Amino acid sequence: MVLNPVIGKLVSKRVVLASASPRRQEILTNVGLRFEVVPSWFKETLEKSSFAAPYEYAIETAKQKALEVANRMHLVSLSAISIVRSCVCVAVGKQILEKPVDKQDAYKMLSRLSGKEHSVFTGVAIVHCSSKDNRLETEVTDFYEETKVKFAELSEELLWEYIHSGEPMDKAGGYGIQALGGMLVEYVHGDFLNVVGFPLNHFCKKLAELYYPPLKHTIQHVKHDSIPSVETFENLSDGESDSSNPLQHKSANTLEANGVPLSGAVHTLVNSGSIKPALFVASKLKVFDLLKDKCVLKAVDVANKIEASVCGTERLLDACASLGLLEKTHQGDFYCRTIPVKLLRSHFFSLYNFQLHNCINKILYSVFKDSCYHTVEAKQHFMTAMHSIAKLTARDVATAFDLSPFRSVCDLGGCTGVLAHELVQKYPNLNVTVFDLPDVIANVSCFQPSGQHITSVMFTAGDFFKDNLPEADLYILSLILHDLNDEKIHILLSKISAICKPGSALLLAEIVLDEEKTHPSRGVLQSLSMTEGKQRNGSEYKQLLEKYGFTNVQIKITGNILDAILGFKKTSAR
Numbered sequence: 137m138v139l140n141p142v143i144g145k146l147v148s149k150r151v152v153l154a155s156a157s158p159r160r161q162e163i164l165t166n167v168g169l170r171f172e173v174v175p176s177w178f179k180e181t182l183e184k185s186s187f188a189a190p191y192e193y194a195i196e197t198a199k200q201k202a203l204e205v206a207n208r209m210h211l212v213s214l215s216a217i218s219i220v221r222s223c224v225c226v227a228v229g230k231q232i233l234e235k236p237v238d239k240q241d242a243y244k245m246l247s248r249l250s251g252k253e254h255s256v257f258t259g260v261a262i263v264h265c266s267s268k269d270n271r272l273e274t275e276v277t278d279f280y281e282e283t284k285v286k287f288a289e290l291s292e293e294l295l296w297e298y299i300h301s302g303e304p305m306d307k308a309g310g311y312g313i314q315a316l317g318g319m320l321v322e323y324v325h326g327d328f329l330n331v332v333g334f335p336l337n338h339f340c341k342k343l344a345e346l347y348y349p350p351l352k353h354t355i356q357h358v359k360h361d362s363i364p365s366v367e368t369f370e371n372l373s374d375g376e377s378d379s380s381n382p383l384q385h386k387s388a389n390t391l392e393a394n395g396v397p398l399s400g401a402v403h404t405l406v407n408s409g410s411i412k413p414a415l416f417v418a419s420k421l422k423v424f425d426l427l428k429d430k431c432v433l434k435a436v437d438v439a440n441k442i443e444a445s446v447c448g449t450e451r452l453l454d455a456c457a458s459l460g461l462l463e464k465t466h467q468g469d470f471y472c473r474t475i476p477v478k479l480l481r482s483h484f485f486s487l488y489n490f491q492l493h494n495c496i497n498k499i500l501y502s503v504f505k506d507s508c509y510h511t512v513e514a515k516q517h518f519m520t521a522m523h524s525i526a527k528l529t530a531r532d533v534a535t536a537f538d539l540s541p542f543r544s545v546c547d548l549g550g551c552t553g554v555l556a557h558e559l560v561q562k563y564p565n566l567n568v569t570v571f572d573l574p575d576v577i578a579n580v581s582c583f584q585p586s587g588q589h590i591t592s593v594m595f596t597a598g599d600f601f602k603d604n605l606p607e608a609d610l611y612i613l614s615l616i617l618h619d620l621n622d623e624k625i626h627i628l629l630s631k632i633s634a635i636c637k638p639g640s641a642l643l644l645a646e647i648v649l650d651e652e653k654t655h656p657s658r659g660v661l662q663s664l665s666m667t668e669g670k671q672r673n674g675s676e677y678k679q680l681l682e683k684y685g686f687t688n689v690q691i692k693i694t695g696n697i698l699d700a701i702l703g704f705k706k707t708s709a710r
């Protein structure tokens with residue numbers, strides 16, 4: 137079966153991993169799957185002898201664990217979710233070796249494995265849950281993967297050294313192949329990640345089968361490691377042959393970037409999201425023709441020539457510069473230097489970022505539009521997606537500046553409260569209020585973590601354009617301003633400025649573009665399809681805050697998806 141790029145398509149689905157295992161989480165996070173973690177409470181107590189084969193035990197345990205979470209989650213949320221759970225067991229013949237209970241047990245297990253081949257089985261259950269008349273309906277799909285592992289002959293000394301390291305204790309079979317346990321292994325036959333804890337390849341195939349069965353005629357097999365046909369490049373212009381147009385210059389089979397042949401991954405990227413449209417539009421508008429032969433133009437001149445708006449043209453040119461299709465000088469001039477297919481070198485292997493970018497786009501363009509909340513499901517999807525992105529960014533935003541002088545925080549449009557919880561973790565004395573639309577606040581309960589600091593986060597429903605804002609000495613706007621037009625920004629920032637006492641502050645979390653506005657690409661590309669708002673560079677954010685009475689503006693480029701900007705309300709002395 138052909139492996140489809142299914143993970144990206146799951147972005148809009150609510151996925152729950154019913155396991156607290158950091159190894160599973162890492163494997164799935166690494167491929168860009170966004171999920172919530174709800175560890176199962178089902179105890180691994182099934183009677184092993186009642187199963188004819190070890191894999192049956194692994195599957196049944198995975199299934200019971202996933203179903204337990206499904207039932208529990210149904211009590212708090214009726215939305216459709218997919219719950220994933222796997223169970224690994226190590227077997228010698230028919231005998232299953234579980235996690236050792238103590239060092240002696242670990243010794244017994246490992247010495248049984250010494251010098252022999254054993255099997256690692258992982259049973260996986262994917263439970264699709266929906267709600268009918270308030271009743272939980274589940275569809276279970278399960279499968280297993282077997283990998284054979286052979287241990288070297290282990291000396292007593294090595295065995296005990298390994299056991300004393302403590303590593304065997306929470307691992308099925310008493311070893312972890314991804315760390316010190318890797319020393320014990322002579323060979324692995326089969327999926328290595330299956331031994332680590334999750335059979336990723338089989339899982340992806342299953343998802344593709346379940347959610348997005350490919351139509352036979354649409355499947356394009358990867359032929360070899362050279363170039364797939366890159367018709368994207370050849371069909372871009374109006375069909376006029378222009379030997380100087382670099383996009384038409386090379387034949388599909390010789391396209392390369394910095395001497396490296398474009399791989400299938402690049403093809404996927406070029407054909408997806410904003411990149412293909414950017415290339416297509418720029419080419420269609422003959423931007424490359426205008427800027428070829430060392431012709432250097434400002435955005436406004438290009439706009440005049442192609443009879444387009446200056447703002448839109450500027451975004452398009454910035455996007456092309458960000459993709460390496462054009463060059464931009466410090467003075468804001470654009471020109472076409474070399475073959476534009478040096479394309480996206482930094483993006484080649486960054487599918488993850490790209491999915492995230494798409495995901496952010498989808499959300500952001502709908503977020504301030506009523507359509508986002510039209511159906512319960514759409515709302516849940518939106519909140520789940522925001523929640524997942526915030527999980528990735530919140531820590532870096534919360535720790536970008538020293539916020540210890542503040543006593544109370546109000547996160548305006550704070551959605552499910554991820555940043556709020558992160559702040560309370562870092563500053564336990566902080567009182568944090570999340571302020572968001574009533575529809576959002578009504579649904580935050582299932583996103584809340586369990587733990588000691590929960591009481592310090594309060595949720596208040598309201599509209600930040602119309603209602604009074606809660607009092608606080610630090611206000612936060614995370615992923616809000618860039619999507620608002622100037623008029624809405626004026627209403628919101630005037631309100632915040634009016635309520636802020638001297639010494640209070642406003643913290644923004646946004647993508648901060650570089651001064652030329654050509655990087656980071658995810659921000660520049662996002663600008664392309666924004667209708668109301670825009671992405672800004674550091675100087676523009678500084679100016680914006682100063683305009684509304686915030687001074688001493690500091691900017692922290694976090695290296696994560698969102699950067700942080702902090703400004704203090706002017707004291708009368710200033």
Ligand SMILES: C[S@@+](CC[C@H](N)C(=O)[O-])C[C@H]1O[C@@H](n2cnc3c(N)ncnc32)[C@H](O)[C@@H]1O
Pocket residue numbers: 500503504522523525526548549550551552571572573576598599600601613614615616645
């Ligand atoms: C793009 S999300 C950002 C969520 C969160 N701040 C983050 O960074 O992950 C925008 C949030 O603003 C909220 N929002 C939009 N309009 C609002 C309004 N008029 N009043 C209060 N919240 C609003 C949305 O419901 C949503 O949760």
